[in-house]
Amino acid sequence: MSPRTEQQFQEIRENKREQILEAALKCFSTNGYYKASIAEIAKEAGISKGLIYNYFESKDVILKELVWGVYEEFFKRFEFPKDLVMTEECFVSYINISIDIVADDPNRFKLYFALFTQPHIMDLFKADLMQKMEPFILMFLNYYTEKGYENPMAMMRFVSAAIDGVQMHIMLDKENFPVEDVRKILLKMFV
Amino acid sequence: MSPRTEQQFQEIRENKREQILEAALKCFSTNGYYKASIAEIAKEAGISKGLIYNYFESKDVILKELVWGVYEEFFKRFEFPKDLVMTEECFVSYINISIDIVADDPNRFKLYFALFTQPHIMDLFKADLMQKMEPFILMFLNYYTEKGYENPMAMMRFVSAAIDGVQMHIMLDKENFPVEDVRKILLKMFV
Amino acid sequence: MSPRTEQQFQEIRENKREQILEAALKCFSTNGYYKASIAEIAKEAGISKGLIYNYFESKDVILKELVWGVYEEFFKRFEFPKDLVMTEECFVSYINISIDIVADDPNRFKLYFALFTQPHIMDLFKADLMQKMEPFILMFLNYYTEKGYENPMAMMRFVSAAIDGVQMHIMLDKENFPVEDVRKILLKMFV
Amino acid sequence: MSPRTEQQFQEIRENKREQILEAALKCFSTNGYYKASIAEIAKEAGISKGLIYNYFESKDVILKELVWGVYEEFFKRFEFPKDLVMTEECFVSYINISIDIVADDPNRFKLYFALFTQPHIMDLFKADLMQKMEPFILMFLNYYTEKGYENPMAMMRFVSAAIDGVQMHIMLDKENFPVEDVRKILLKMFV
DNA sequence: TATGAATGAGATTTCATTCAT
């Protein structure tokens, strides 16, 4: 019989990759990164341990990919304003996306949060993260400066913190958290 | 030399306990709970591995104690209002303590946060945590109800989230975070 | 296109075999037998892992073939004297071939040497090797007996060892080893 | 009960170290470095796998220690001549020690030889080895220069090679190799 | 013939915990 075509292999790989990432997400969410073992992920994905290493070179890398997914999702949804000047419309969009991205997939977001408490994992991202966040910081700073706030830097830091806090609460207790009502409060207070 | 009294023994034990907890805090903060080993903690504390088990029955328990410390510190500082009715003064105090407790010891607080991303550790606390937090929830709910807020529940959740967010940012970047300015904003906005 | 003839198929197979052996030789030489993986060899040969097993039944067998190549090369070059009586001319030829065979392809020779330190690999050859070497041993023994040496057996063992030593040094450091000068010394001393 | 004294621990460690090294030597000799597993070494030593890592940080390190043993043994036995000028007496001693060191412990010597065929292992030593050998090279070179040899460099290389070859043969077949007779030949021919 | 995904056994290594002293 003839071997599979290049494209068939591509498809298999693509699918299996997703399958593994999904399984890993589930395991990491259930047990945390360290307690979740490769064996468990393999079982969850219905494949052998060895195969995972055909797709990802280490456990760290799997985590990395999952976390990057959060960023990518954000940047896919968020449209940067022209000239990097933040408009009200853009701010609204920022808040909405920040909320939606967590509400849509709290588990994946949990991984993102794990970064901040686990130095070993944090190290994997720190540099990239800083760089990505810089433009936002500047835009918010300008926004509150223009609005005539007394202390725009503090306001910016506070708003960032508050949004992160909301994200965290949604992540921890999506069922009971009044997402829509809080969204309204956020928009009213900060924009 | 005369044999030590019972009380002297107690003191020695208590000091050694503190010594171990301090070492553990340092190691957990530096490397994260899982990467920090008992051997490392023992070395940091200047004692043998075995002795640690004379004071704590497991690594988990050490973490537990450290995290409980955060609560205890909070409840030591916070004076509950009479009748559990939150006054403005009391609210101010709540916010101030919430901020100070992090700013005074960000590393210890990091452990507290780690809870929320590591299910295994979370399980150690969940029940107790819920119970402790309930009175606050009710007080804040009443507070905003009395103030005539349209949606006091949402407001309460938002405020909690925002405070947590601020705590997180202080924890991550105490050096640069404008703690005092943000404290003012918090008080102005929420009380 | 006309279908390939049986002979053409044979040729293709033979070429592919050589291609694999060459790749394996390169990998084994670079990384050693155990560190070199089938995947690596396949990549080096520009084929798939699976195909290797179409030509060789195991990694061990590839090594075997490579090592046998060293013997075969030797026996292809060396012409046994009539009656298995060693003449001076024949001795000279033996020494020359022994040197040339290493100098021409030190890497392949390295595999041959590896045998002697890796019992697992040694086992693959021991019996055959002994048998092949016997006639030489007898010829050298006679040679030195006839020359009137006091202890021909010891002399024979010494000469074998010295030649092996020279081979080893050429193998390890062909660039700097004064092959031709040492060849002269060998011939002068032993023949 | 009181804990063991520092010295008691020292003793335990020293003994266990030797025990492990001995077991490792046996396993490496029997099966070769790669086929010999830590599990096997532990079993041979009558201890748990884990304990080995209490004494040696990796399998590589165990090998390293064993091989260093060969050098150390040599340098312990060999007394460098004054001014690094080789005398006949010193040369005799060099040859004798070279032979004895193998004959006394062929298995350990096998490890030393393994270096030359396994790049991964070779890398662990190359630099150190080169440095250690340099003085000998110079001394031999001078020796044959002074004796008026036509090509002292080639002679030196040849002698080194021959001695190595003899060592190899002793290592492979100590039972049948006429060590004493060959020793005599070596001394007569080279000194 | 040819491909590379998939397996599974086994390797090294780590480390919380126990225990004899």
Add this chain to the structure above:
DNA sequence: GATGAATGAAATCTCATTCAT
């Protein structure tokens, strides 16, 4: 109370080999 050697279970990762296509 104190020590650190010792254990043993489990984790990550590797890789020769098989097999569906």
